[in-house]
Amino acid sequence: MRTNDVMLQTVTKVVTFLILMFAVHIFFAGHYTPGGGFVGGLLTASAIVLLMLAFGIRTVKKIVPINYVVMTSVGLLVAISTASASVLFDVPFFTHAYDYFDLPLFGKTSLHSALLFDVGVYLVVVGVTMTIIQTIGEDE
Amino acid sequence: MTIANILIIVSISVGVLFSVVTALGLVRLPDVYTRTHAASKSSTLGVLAILTGTFIHFWIVEGIFNTQMIIAIAFLFITAPVGGHLIGRAAYISGIKVSEQTVRDDLGPAVQRKKKRFALSKKPADD
Numbered sequence: 001m002r003t004n005d006v007m008l009q010t011v012t013k014v015v016t017f018l019i020l021m022f023a024v025h026i027f028f029a030g031h032y033t034p035g036g037g038f039v040g041g042l043l044t045a046s047a048i049v050l051l052m053l054a055f056g057i058r059t060v061k062k063i064v065p066i067n068y069v070v071m072t073s074v075g076l077l078v079a080i081s082t083a084s085a086s087v088l089f090d091v092p093f094f095t096h097a098y099d100y101f102d103l104p105l106f107g108k109t110s111l112h113s114a115l116l117f118d119v120g121v122y123l124v125v126v127g128v129t130m131t132i133i134q135t136i137g138e139d140e
Numbered sequence: 141m142t143i144a145n146i147l148i149i150v151s152i153s154v155g156v157l158f159s160v161v162t163a164l165g166l167v168r169l170p171d172v173y174t175r176t177h178a179a180s181k182s183s184t185l186g187v188l189a190i191l192t193g194t195f196i197h198f199w200i201v202e203g204i205f206n207t208q209m210i211i212a213i214a215f216l217f218i219t220a221p222v223g224g225h226l227i228g229r230a231a232y233i234s235g236i237k238v239s240e241q242t243v244r245d246d247l248g249p250a251v252q253r254k255k256k257r258f259a260l261s262k263k264p265a266d267d
Contacts, residue, residue, distance in 0.1 A: 003233060011222045018215055022208075 005054065012054035019047040027122060037118035041125025048126075049133055057137055068127040068134065075123025082116045144200040151193035158186030171239040172231045180224020187220075188213055 023043035030036030052060045086095040098112040165178030195209040232247060 003229070007222055007225055011218060015215070015219060018211065022211065 009054045012050055016047050016051055019043060019050070023047065027118065030118060031112065031114070037121030038125055041122045042129065044122075045126050045129035045133075048130060052133070052137070057134065068130040070127075072124050072127030072131065075120045075125075075127060077120075078123065079117055079120030082113060082120060085113075144196065148193050148197050148201075151189050151196065155186045155189030155191075155193065158182045158189065162186060170241070172236055173228050173238060176224050176228040176231070180221050180227075184216060184220040187216055191216070 020043075023040045026035035026043065027037060027040030030040070048060065048064065051063070083094045086097075087093060089095075089097075096113045096117075098110055098114075100108055100110050103109050159182075162178055162183040165182065166175055169175045169178055191209055191213050195206060195213075198204045198206050198209070233251060238245065
C-alpha cells in the first residue's frame with residue numbers, strides 16, 4: 001500500500017535549503033570557529049538523504065545526476081594537489097600559505113590554501129557517504 | 141540588566157517546566173498516539189523556550205548576536221511536529237491498537253478503503 005506523504009514532502013522542500021545553507025556556512029567557518037570540511041560534507045549528505053527519504057532514490061538520482069565515486073576521486077585529487085603544490089616553491093610537503101586580500105564585497109579577508117584542502121575533504125566525505133547509502137538502499 | 145536577567149530566568153524556567161511535563165506525559169499516558177502528542181508538542185515548546193533564553197543571554201549580557209540560535213529555533217519549530225506526525229501515522233498504519241478510552245476513529249475507515257482498493261487493483265507494491 002502506498003501511503004500519502006504530503007507532510008513529509010512539503011517540509012522537506014523547505015528544510016533541505018536550510019540544511020544546505022547551514023552546511024555551506026559551517027564549511028567556511030571552519031578556520032576560526034568549530035566546523036570545517038568534514039562536518040560540512042556530512043551535513044550536505046544528510047540533506048540529500050532527507051530528499052531520498054521523502055521522494056525516493058530514483059527521483060533524487062534524476063535531480064542530482066552525480067556519480068559519487070568520481071566525486072570521491074576528484075576530492076582525493078584536489079587534496080593531493082593542494083598538498084604537493086608546496087613542493088614547487090621549495091618548501092616541505094603540506095606547507096600552507098596565506099595572505100590578506102581586499103575583496104570588493106568582504107573587505108579585508110585572509111585567504112588560506114587550507115581552504116582548498118578542505119574542499120577536497122568535503123568532496124571525499126560527501127562521495128563516500130552517498131556511495132555507502134546508495135549501495136545499501138538499492139536492494140531491488 | 142535586571143530586566144534581561146528576569147527574561148532569561150523566566151524563559152529557561154518555562155522550558156525546563158515543559159520538558160518535565162513531557163517526561164511525565166511519556167510515563168503516564170496510556171497510548172502510543174497520546175504519548176506522541178505529548179512528546180511532539182510540549183517538548184518542542186520547552187526546547188524553543190530554552191533556546192530563546194540562551195539567545196537573549198548571549199545577545200544582552202555577552203553582546204553576541206548569534207544567528208545560529210534563530211536558525212535552530214525556526215528549524216525545530218518546523219521539524220519536530222512533523223516528526224511526531226510521522227511517528228503516529230506509521231504506528232497507525234502498521235496496526236497498533238488505540239486505547240480503550242477512544243471515542244472517535246476517523247482514519248480507520250479511510251485506511252480500510254485504501255487497503256481494499258489496493259487489494260482489488262492487483263498492482264505490485266509501490267514503495
